[in-house]
Amino acid sequence: MNGKSERAGIVPHVVMGVMAIYFLLPFWWLLVAATKDNDGLFLSAPLWFSDFHLVDNLKTVFSQENGIYLVWLRNSALYAVVSGVGATAVSALAGYAFAKLRFPGRTKLFALLLGLIMVPATALVLPTYLLMSKAGLVDSIWAVILPSLLNPFGVYLLRVYTHESVPDEMLEAARIDGAGELRVFTSVALPAMRPALVTVLLFSMVASWNNFFLPLVMLSDDHLFPLTVGLRTWYMSATLGNGGEALFNVIVTGALVAIVPLIAAFLLLQRYWRGGLTIGAVK
């Protein structure tokens, strides 16, 4: 290890250093900006601290408009958890069936799925909205959660993983021991699928947490907004200055609060991320 890094030399490290500054600069700016009041944000040096107002800013973020930020935070968490767990469960069932169960139409259905992975999600948002509004489901949490349960790529990943990591003999042995199909799935297949399940769960949760277009279109009640849509409304009223009371320092602090849990989770779970990308990329 040591010998290797010595051989790597100074130039690669300098290049990496410059790139790291580029990737981290916005975070540094955000951290600094969240400690400033609105005047400080505009009048002080952008990349260094001036007067310390972080605590005031946090108080304002959570008290603005009767504490709606906290509602948005809760909504984001709710959508992420329910969509993530739901999408993973649905994908696990289907991925396992495609990999290990023989049923008529399996090959055709899987070929269809592979084709549909290429359908761009954003092209479906508007027609989904119109269909849901006919069904009277628009402007409810289900309008955001239900479409997020569909994860064709998750099914594909779990199918590939299960095919290679869950031995048929193990399933067959459980069947001979008298286990029903559901039992075989939950006590034999699922534990063996765990690494891939965690990956699909992480990716679907992040996708929901970060989702913007779907909730933007589906929701009009601001008490149902996730953070992304909520912060955008504050940003719009602040930039357009049309009587909105949100100030830039509140938005900046709100943005900081919104990304801290995600980055923390991300740092804690990083080995799963990499594992997941490996399953997806290097087949």
Added chain:
Amino acid sequence: MTQVETRSAAAPAVAGPAPRFKRGREAVTGWLFVAPFVVLLVAFLLLPMAYAFKLSLYRSTLIEGEHFALFENYTQAFKDPLVREGVVRVILFGLVQTPVMIGVALLAALLIDHATSRFSRIFRLAAFVPYAVPVVIGTLMWGFLYSKDTGPFGSVLHIDFLSSSWVLASLGNVVTWQWAGYNMIVLYAALQGLPREVYESARIDGAGPAQIAWRIKTPMISSAIVLATLFTILGTLQFFTEPLILQPLNPGSITQHYTPNVYAFNQAFSFQQYNYSAAISFLLGAVVFVGSYIFLFATRKRSAL
């Protein structure tokens, strides 16, 4: 992929012919297991697609109400200079931004693969962290950084990053910042899967690290590069959130029809032109779909899909 498919088709799960009743039971179980997924697939993918197509064939006017118009919306879309402008813009954007981003990602991946020091591990995290940030927030941060009043560059460089001559590059930077690290990890994972012995013989033949990186490692991960490129192109064509967020900062340079997606969104929600909006959405979806197939087909030897 193909490999996996043929393998499973060739080898039946149970050795020998299974009893008839067992086959039937497995068929039922199989369908029960895929049922929730199939229901979702129909409800949130196939139905909306079909509905968008149907809507796109109708027109709605005050006098006649909704009436069948065949491809009138599509003809209109093809003639619409605002659609054309948006399409040209995303294509131009993709042609410049995709190679830049994949280049940055590849360089970063080769660097961390080469230098296995503690610093390279920190760097790997630093580059990947932007991916964890919601696009809305990433764009907001860059919006502040671009501003002359709150950002560090404007006052020094005297550049208005959101003026019409700079805005496309500025948006490209946001996208690169957000996704380069993700692509880096994909490419790095591919590099990690390569057999190390190959480099050894190249080294003995006198190849330096840069030559090994460019002439040996890069060609060997071409399939991962192709996939990363594909996903970048798919994302580019659907470009939406970044321009929408930055729009209020400079409505003059980021218009209501800046990209096809932004245009479709505004047609539906600002002007209630659902039929026309559906036509644009459907067209965009079809282009992405067909485009990705052509791309995969053209590169299938390299991508091993």
